[in-house]
Amino acid sequence: MAVTLRDVARAAGVSPATASRALSAPDLVAPERRELVRRVARELGYRPNRAARELITGRSGHLCLVVPDLENPFFSAVAKAVQARARAAGHAVVVADAEEDPLLEAELVSHLGAQADGVLLCSPRMSPDDLADVAADGGPLLLVNREAAGLPSVVIDNRDGVRQAVRHLHALGHRRIAYAGGPPGSWSDARRREGLADDPGPRLPGLDVVDLGAHAPVFAGGVAAADLALAAGATAVLAHNDLMALGLLDRLRTRGVRVPDDVSVVGFDDAPVATLVTPALTTVAAPLARLGRTAVDLLLDPPRGDEPARVALPVELVVRASTAPPPTAPPPAAPA
Amino acid sequence: MAVTLRDVARAAGVSPATASRALSAPDLVAPERRELVRRVARELGYRPNRAARELITGRSGHLCLVVPDLENPFFSAVAKAVQARARAAGHAVVVADAEEDPLLEAELVSHLGAQADGVLLCSPRMSPDDLADVAADGGPLLLVNREAAGLPSVVIDNRDGVRQAVRHLHALGHRRIAYAGGPPGSWSDARRREGLADDPGPRLPGLDVVDLGAHAPVFAGGVAAADLALAAGATAVLAHNDLMALGLLDRLRTRGVRVPDDVSVVGFDDAPVATLVTPALTTVAAPLARLGRTAVDLLLDPPRGDEPARVALPVELVVRASTAPPPTAPPPAAPA
DNA sequence: TTGTAAGCGTTATCAC
DNA sequence: GTGATAACGCTTACAA
Numbered sequence: 001m002a003v004t005l006r007d008v009a010r011a012a013g014v015s016p017a018t019a020s021r022a023l024s025a026p027d028l029v030a031p032e033r034r035e036l037v038r039r040v041a042r043e044l045g046y047r048p049n050r051a052a053r054e055l056i057t058g059r060s061g062h063l064c065l066v067v068p069d070l071e072n073p074f075f076s077a078v079a080k081a082v083q084a085r086a087r088a089a090g091h092a093v094v095v096a097d098a099e100e101d102p103l104l105e106a107e108l109v110s111h112l113g114a115q116a117d118g119v120l121l122c123s124p125r126m127s128p129d130d131l132a133d134v135a136a137d138g139g140p141l142l143l144v145n146r147e148a149a150g151l152p153s154v155v156i157d158n159r160d161g162v163r164q165a166v167r168h169l170h171a172l173g174h175r176r177i178a179y180a181g182g183p184p185g186s187w188s189d190a191r192r193r194e195g196l197a198d199d200p201g202p203r204l205p206g207l208d209v210v211d212l213g214a215h216a217p218v219f220a221g222g223v224a225a226a227d228l229a230l231a232a233g234a235t236a237v238l239a240h241n242d243l244m245a246l247g248l249l250d251r252l253r254t255r256g257v258r259v260p261d262d263v264s265v266v267g268f269d270d271a272p273v274a275t276l277v278t279p280a281l282t283t284v285a286a287p288l289a290r291l292g293r294t295a296v297d298l299l300l301d302p303p304r305g306d307e308p309a310r311v312a313l314p315v316e317l318v319v320r321a322s323t324a325p326p327p328t329a330p331p332p333a334a335p336a
Numbered sequence: 337m338a339v340t341l342r343d344v345a346r347a348a349g350v351s352p353a354t355a356s357r358a359l360s361a362p363d364l365v366a367p368e369r370r371e372l373v374r375r376v377a378r379e380l381g382y383r384p385n386r387a388a389r390e391l392i393t394g395r396s397g398h399l400c401l402v403v404p405d406l407e408n409p410f411f412s413a414v415a416k417a418v419q420a421r422a423r424a425a426g427h428a429v430v431v432a433d434a435e436e437d438p439l440l441e442a443e444l445v446s447h448l449g450a451q452a453d454g455v456l457l458c459s460p461r462m463s464p465d466d467l468a469d470v471a472a473d474g475g476p477l478l479l480v481n482r483e484a485a486g487l488p489s490v491v492i493d494n495r496d497g498v499r500q501a502v503r504h505l506h507a508l509g510h511r512r513i514a515y516a517g518g519p520p521g522s523w524s525d526a527r528r529r530e531g532l533a534d535d536p537g538p539r540l541p542g543l544d545v546v547d548l549g550a551h552a553p554v555f556a557g558g559v560a561a562a563d564l565a566l567a568a569g570a571t572a573v574l575a576h577n578d579l580m581a582l583g584l585l586d587r588l589r590t591r592g593v594r595v596p597d598d599v600s601v602v603g604f605d606d607a608p609v610a611t612l613v614t615p616a617l618t619t620v621a622a623p624l625a626r627l628g629r630t631a632v633d634l635l636l637d638p639p640r641g642d643e644p645a646r647v648a649l650p651v652e653l654v655v656r657a658s659t660a661p662p663p664t665a666p667p668p669a670a671p672a
Numbered sequence: 673t674t675g676t677a678a679g680c681g682t683t684a685t686c687a688c
Numbered sequence: 689g690t691g692a693t694a695a696c697g698c699t700t701a702c703a704a
Binding site for chain 4: 353356361387389390393
């Protein structure tokens, strides 16, 4: 049997109450006794029983993180940061993978979240109503890279990211730019489309933005978008995320189109894969680690106030090898 | 306040004991009462308090997974599978990232593991002694892709994987093959080196294996190894993992060496990145999802017997575009 | 088959 | 500053 607080108290010759205080509220106990208890606890290898503590305090020491896909580098980066920050704050992290299924997300939040000190929810696609529902019946909940009325959130500045990318491409001389969108219903994709519409005016003369529609936010989605981009005669393509950008890169190469000589490609997120390919991806770098850390901080001590906190983190375009000025001639027709 | 079992019992007009049984041991209660209790529980939105249950049963419903780096696609794949299988078995998963630090790993295991129903430990580098220590003071523990005396484990057949890769390269005609090793002290790297030594005999005539030494198991490690491989005059390089193989690919290209025309490259793991690059990586596919699932199964119900279970999962070489017959001429000297 | 009652290990309350 | 004691919500002997 594990060593309990009573054992420690007995061995130290104090009451369980004092032993408890010596460990959890050191100020309330006389210095010498406090040290005695702590030493005895250490010698006996005492480990507080979390369940017992939770039962009385109502706090579990657990945070719950729900993501659509743990294997997506965007979310593993967030998960890593969340985990690190939570540990620093004395919390363990229960991670749940919702398998890109909004229904499962909702279930996970209500099940797992019920007995956690808070929930971090990465839910790009759950409907606002469902979001409100799951938020209603539980404890603290914070949205990551998603906003919704009445709920606290930490997001990246999706809109500005697209703006930066477009400005960059325009400055290089591109005039016909395609956007390869993410999955339908994606909140961040909607924000990015807003950024697309932001700057068509006199500041970026002659700009022509082509919408390639919605795609799965993975490699295959980018592959599909590549053909559409070529058909549309774009000299540059902005992808919803880096995974899609890699798909674009691959398909363009297959079709004999050189990147960046013939067509430029820009990703989004700066996931770790962005520098693993050739040409290295020009991409909108999202501060994923900071996103995770901020989310934990805000969840654990929410700022007082009527309105739930809404934080937007700045993003920054990182120019690498996948963008260059467009060819003077239109991109070569595909060989087949 | 949350609705408790007493509330349900009261509302259903039964004793708390009956209510408890109706939900946790349905067979012990009369059908009509059982259904009544369950209906009432549902209507009231009853959620059992995990802490209270854990306090008395000693089971938390939590598994703990410790990995060196959540961002490494090898481990995110394992984590995803573990999480899915654990959920199917009614368990939540506490994930801990040890930041590639064996000391932190040990601490995480003893802290987090103390109050979990079991621990899954991915610890390529912890010393056998430390492993024995952390295993000693806790509950069930199972090693993932690592073996140690007296501890249950699930591994992939590292040795055979290397054998398959070498045989493939030899069959293509390569005679001088370099191995870019993983970090010093890595258990799986040691197994792979054994595979390297396995087949130098008459079955693979003329084979010459060059050891490029130990490297960080990441992109940068592969970059470093590439130069060594060229200096050694190898026509093929086998990397400790896919991340390193990507580094090799990148550096070889930079130095004007074509893959696979001049030099062939083989990865290990078949992490999701392997197909994201050009040329697509020939690699030893490790069944990562199966690794995770098997680990959970074995942890939750260990086979009875004196010896702890040791399972080795088969691997399979996946030939893609990064390997080809060697050039008849030696690889071109690097341009600078 | 059902109810009563005793805990599980900890913290909170309240005297002292 | 310290010690009894109750209480957290649940499961499980044991009794009926």
